[in-house]
Amino acid sequence: MTAPPFTWRGFRAGLVGGMILVPGVTLYGTAFGMMAQAAGLSVFEAVFMSAWMNAGGAQMATLQAWADPVPLFAVCLTTLAMNARYLLLGAALRPWFGGLPPHKSYTSLFVMGDQNWAMSLREHAEGRRDAAFLAGSGALLSLLWISATGVGHLFGQVLGNPKTFGVDFMLAAFFITMAAAFVRRLHDIAPLVVGLVVAVIVEKLIAGPWYILAGALAGSFVGALRYKPGGDANAG
Amino acid sequence: MRADVFVAIAILGVLSYACRFGGFFLMRYVSMTPRVEAWLRAMPIALVGAIVGPVAVNGGAPEWIGLAAAIGLMRVTGNEFVSAIGAVVLVALARAFLP
Structure with a gap:
């Protein structure tokens, strides 16, 4: 496999290209900081989480399961369920990034998110093959994500009771809009509906965050079962 | 910490x-086999449903207004952030003004 270019120029192109995502990531990170504050995380814990996990959806989902002491097994499975899609995103980069030395490819993957991944693949499709684009756009958005988390946490402290300003509803609001985006790509609403119904039932029967995992597993199995070879149920 | x-x-x-x-x-x-790919692809959307479901069932009028507004705004604007923030603002207003 021949190595693609990986230059500072590509990195800078990523920084510039990532700029259009700045408003969205700033808002999203601020919202996460406020949610983390409402869930009882300190500002250091919230910022550490954003820096070390760097995965917005999974971070928000684990907050829903968060408690004191931390239910370790449940938050781990929630993170795996939300981040399982990264397996696909990473796999799709193999033909392009496969020729890079591992220290470049694996470092780039650390800052891979849904949006800069999609943007990088678009670059590639348009013939710009510099693989540092992913790292450049990812570095920008990660730094922004981390700092916005801190700012959001401080906002949360100033606002006081999270219920008054609907902060406790933010997760549901972000996730329902995320669902709308996912469904548009999947053309299949069945996993969402099954996950929702199973979670509602399990939540009534079993105390704790297990309903999240039960719904995620049940819904995703339905997605796998509905796959038909040659059908378009799962056209991505 | x-x-x-x-x-x-x-x-x-x-x-x-x-x-x-x-x-x-x-x-x-x-x-990757296509079926495993379909499974992984469906995982986050099922998780999203699993989180939103109990919020809707356990919530009252403000939460229902918020969820409906999020879906509606998403259809109109197509922008995730505008929709989410708009829904949160509506929930805060509903909580302040609904009895």
Whole structure:
């Protein structure tokens, strides 16, 4: 496999290209900081989480399961369920990034998110093959994500009771809009509906965050079962 | 920082990164079957449903207004952030003004 270019120029192109995502990531990170504050995380814990996990959806989902002491097994499975899609995103980069030395490819993957991944693949499709684009756009958005988390946490402290300003509803609001985006790509609403119904039932029967995992597993199995070879149920 | 929180976040970060490089790494040795791909693709959307469902069922009028507004705004604007923030603002207003 021949190595693609990986230059500072590509990195800078990523920084510039990532700029259009700045408003969205700033808002999203601020919202996460406020949610983390409402869930009882300190500002250091919230910022550490954003820096070390760097995965917005999974971070928000684990907050829903968060408690004191931390239910370790449940938050781990929630993170795996939300981040399982990264397996696909990473796999799709193999033909392009496969020729890079591992220290470049694996470092780039650390800052891979849904949006800069999609943007990088678009670059590639348009013939710009510099693989540092992913790292450049990812570095920008990660730094922004981390700092916005801190700012959001401080906002949360100033606002006081999270219920008054609907902060406790933010997760549901972000996730329902995320669902709308996912469904548009999947053309299949069945996993969402099954996950929702199973979670509602399990939540009534079993105390704790297990309903999240039960719904995620049940819904995703339905997605796998509905796959038909040659059908378009799962056209991505 | 509390010890259990630190350990939890440390592990969650390792798991997140494992998902990021796992697919890239494995593609060197195996190829993904379409059914496994469909399963992984459906996972986050099912998780989203699982989180939103109980919020809707356990919530009252403000939460229902918020969820309906999020879906409606998403259809009209197509922008995730505008829709989410708009829904949150509506929930806060509904809580302040509804009896």
